[in-house]
Amino acid sequence: MxxxxxxxxxxxxxxxxxxxxxxxxxxxxxxxxxxxxxxxxxxxxxxxxxxxxxxxxxxxxxxxxxxxxxxxxxxxxxxxxxxxxxxxxxxxxxxxxxxxxxxxxxxxxxxxxxxxxxxxxxxxxxxxxxxxVWCQMFSEPGAGSDLAGVRTRAERVAGGWTLKGQKVWTSGAHYAAWGMALVRTDADVVKHKGLTMVFMKMDSPGITVRPIEELSGHAHFNEVFLDEVFVPDAQVLGGVNQGWSVALTTLMNERMTIGASTPMGIEEIFELAMQPDADGRRPIDSESVRMKLAEWHTKDCGIRYGVQRMLTAIAAGASPGPEASVGKLVGANATQEIAAFGLDLLGNRALAQADGDDAAYCFHWMFHFGALHRVEGGTDEIMRNVLAERVLGLPAEHRADKGPFRDVPTAPPAA
Ligand SMILES: Cc1cc2nc3c(=O)[nH]c(=O)nc-3n(C[C@H](O)[C@H](O)[C@H](O)COP(=O)(O)OP(=O)(O)OC[C@H]3O[C@@H](n4cnc5c(N)ncnc54)[C@H](O)[C@@H]3O)c2cc1C
The missing domain is CATH 1.10.540.10 (Acyl-CoA dehydrogenase/oxidase, N-terminal domain)
Known part of the structure; x- marks a missing residue:
C-alpha cells in the first residue's frame, strides 16, 4: 500500500x-x-x-x-x-x-x-x-436489514408489470426524476429468488411520494406508495427473478461509498478543546480529554489507511474486502461520540444554541447525523454480523426463512 x-x-x-x-x-x-x-x-x-x-x-x-x-x-x-x-x-x-x-x-x-x-x-x-437524480427504492416497512423480504408485488400484464406496495426511507424521492425498485415477482420460491429489479419515472401514474420530517426538522427521505404503477418490460434490470444479484451490486457500491467516509468533526473537536473558557482554562489541558482526542485521531487514521488499502487493492484488480464495513461501523460510531463530547464541552451553550453559534449548531447536527449514519447502508448490528461471519468465520445466524417466501412467518405465532 x-x-x-x-x-x-x-x-x-x-x-x-x-x-x-x-x-x-x-x-x-x-x-x-x-x-x-x-x-x-x-x-x-x-x-x-x-x-x-x-x-x-x-x-x-x-x-x-x-x-x-x-x-x-x-x-x-x-x-x-x-x-x-x-x-x-x-x-x-x-x-x-x-x-x-x-x-x-x-x-x-x-x-x-x-x-x-x-x-x-x-x-x-x-x-x-x-x-x-435517481432514487433507490429498496427498503419497506417490513424489509430493511432483511432486504430480501420485500413485499411490494409486481403482477404480469401485457408488455410489462404493475406494481403495488410501499417503500420507505427513500432518500431524495421528492426531487428524483427516476427510481430503481426491488419488487417481488414470485412468492413461491425462496425469498432471494423471487425478486426483480425495475426502474421507473417518478412521475408515473400511481406513485405518491410523501416526505418524512426528521427530528432535525429536515425532510431528507420519503415514503413512496406504488398503486398499480405500470413498468414496461424494457425497464426490468438483469432479468425477471434475478433482482437479488442486481441489488447486491447496488449494495456493494453503497457500502463502499458510505464506508469510505471517515469520522466527522475531528478538526472541530480539536478546535473546541483548545478554546479557553472565561478563566483561561482549555479542555485540552486535561489528560482525560487528550486521551479521548487521541483515540478519535487514531480511529480516523485507521479508517483512512483502511480505505487507502481497499483502493490500492481495487486498483490492482482485487475485490473490496471487509474494510468498508469496518470503516462504516467505526466511523459512524466515532462521529456520534465526538458530537456528544462536543455538546458536553459546550455545556449551556449547547442547550441555548444561540443564533450564529456555529459550534453549537455543528455538534447538534453531527449528533443527529451520526444516528442516521449508524443505520443507513446497514446498521451497526448488520455490520457486526458481516464481520463476524465473513472475517472471523463465526457460525451464521439461525434462519427461519429458508422455504418458499409465501410460507415465511410475518408475525410470531399466536400464544
Ligand atoms: C439516512 C438514511 C437514508 C436512507 N436512504 C435509503 C434509501 O435511499 N433507499 C432505501 O431503500 N433505504 C434507505 N434507508 C433505509 C436503510 O437502508 C434501512 O433503514 C436499514 O437498512 C435498516 O433497516 P430498517 O430501518 O428496516 O431497520 P430493521 O432492519 O427493522 O432493524 C431494526 C433493528 O434491528 C436490528 N437487526 C435487524 N436484523 C438484525 C440481525 N439479523 N441481527 C441483529 N440485529 C438486527 C437492526 O440493527 C436495528 O437496530 C436509509 C436509511 C437512513 C438512516
Whole structure:
C-alpha cells in the first residue's frame, strides 16, 4: 500500500487544486467549512440542489466529473486513487455532492452492469452532468436489514408489470426524476429468488411520494406508495427473478461509498478543546480529554489507511474486502461520540444554541447525523454480523426463512 503520492499523482493533485481554486463556487460558499453542517447556508433545499447542480455541471464541462466512469458513460476513465485525490481536494464542497451520491455512487454502477447499451447511453451522461437524480427504492416497512423480504408485488400484464406496495426511507424521492425498485415477482420460491429489479419515472401514474420530517426538522427521505404503477418490460434490470444479484451490486457500491467516509468533526473537536473558557482554562489541558482526542485521531487514521488499502487493492484488480464495513461501523460510531463530547464541552451553550453559534449548531447536527449514519447502508448490528461471519468465520445466524417466501412467518405465532 502506498501512502504517499507518486510524482504523477502529485501532479494530478496540483491540477485538481488549480481547477477547484479557479472554478468552485467560493462566492456562494463564503464559509466553506460551514457548508459541511448544511442547514444555515442552505435553509432552502431548492437552493442547495441548484448550487450542487451548477457545480456538477462545471466539473463535467472541465473533465472532473465521475472520474472513474468510462468516457462513453460521461466519465473520465481514471483510477480509483485519482478519484480519491480529487475528493480530498474537493472536501470543502462535499455537501454539493449530496444530491448525486445515490445516483452516481450506487445506481450508475448498477446501470453499467445491467442496463442495455442504449439505456446506458441515455441515462449515464445525464447522471454524470447532474441533470437527472435517481432514487433507490429498496427498503419497506417490513424489509430493511432483511432486504430480501420485500413485499411490494409486481403482477404480469401485457408488455410489462404493475406494481403495488410501499417503500420507505427513500432518500431524495421528492426531487428524483427516476427510481430503481426491488419488487417481488414470485412468492413461491425462496425469498432471494423471487425478486426483480425495475426502474421507473417518478412521475408515473400511481406513485405518491410523501416526505418524512426528521427530528432535525429536515425532510431528507420519503415514503413512496406504488398503486398499480405500470413498468414496461424494457425497464426490468438483469432479468425477471434475478433482482437479488442486481441489488447486491447496488449494495456493494453503497457500502463502499458510505464506508469510505471517515469520522466527522475531528478538526472541530480539536478546535473546541483548545478554546479557553472565561478563566483561561482549555479542555485540552486535561489528560482525560487528550486521551479521548487521541483515540478519535487514531480511529480516523485507521479508517483512512483502511480505505487507502481497499483502493490500492481495487486498483490492482482485487475485490473490496471487509474494510468498508469496518470503516462504516467505526466511523459512524466515532462521529456520534465526538458530537456528544462536543455538546458536553459546550455545556449551556449547547442547550441555548444561540443564533450564529456555529459550534453549537455543528455538534447538534453531527449528533443527529451520526444516528442516521449508524443505520443507513446497514446498521451497526448488520455490520457486526458481516464481520463476524465473513472475517472471523463465526457460525451464521439461525434462519427461519429458508422455504418458499409465501410460507415465511410475518408475525410470531399466536400464544
Ligand atoms: C439516512 C438514511 C437514508 C436512507 N436512504 C435509503 C434509501 O435511499 N433507499 C432505501 O431503500 N433505504 C434507505 N434507508 C433505509 C436503510 O437502508 C434501512 O433503514 C436499514 O437498512 C435498516 O433497516 P430498517 O430501518 O428496516 O431497520 P430493521 O432492519 O427493522 O432493524 C431494526 C433493528 O434491528 C436490528 N437487526 C435487524 N436484523 C438484525 C440481525 N439479523 N441481527 C441483529 N440485529 C438486527 C437492526 O440493527 C436495528 O437496530 C436509509 C436509511 C437512513 C438512516
Amino acid at each position: 502506498n501512502l504517499h503520492d507518486t510524482p504523477e499523482q502529485a501532479a494530478f493533485r496540483e491540477r485538481a487544486r488549480d481547477f477547484i481554486r479557479e472554478h468552485a463556487p467560493w462566492d456562494q460558499v463564503q464559509q466553506a467549512r460551514r457548508l459541511r453542517f448544511a442547514g444555515k447556508p442552505f435553509a432552502d433545499e431548492a437552493d442547495w440542489i441548484a448550487l450542487s447542480r451548477r457545480w456538477q455541471q462545471i466539473k463535467h464541462a472541465h473533465g472532473w466529473a465521475c472520474l472513474v466512469w468510462p468516457r462513453e458513460c460521461g466519465g473520465q476513465g481514471l483510477s480509483p486513487i485519482e478519484n480519491v485525490i480529487f475528493q480530498q481536494e474537493e472536501q470543502d464542497f462535499v455537501e454539493l455532492n449530496g444530491p448525486f451520491m445515490i445516483s452516481q455512487g450506487f445506481i450508475a454502477p448498477t446501470l453499467m452492469s445491467f442496463a442495455s447499451e442504449a439505456q446506458q447511453r441515455e441515462f449515464l451522461p445525464a447522471i454524470a452532468r447532474g441533470d437527472t
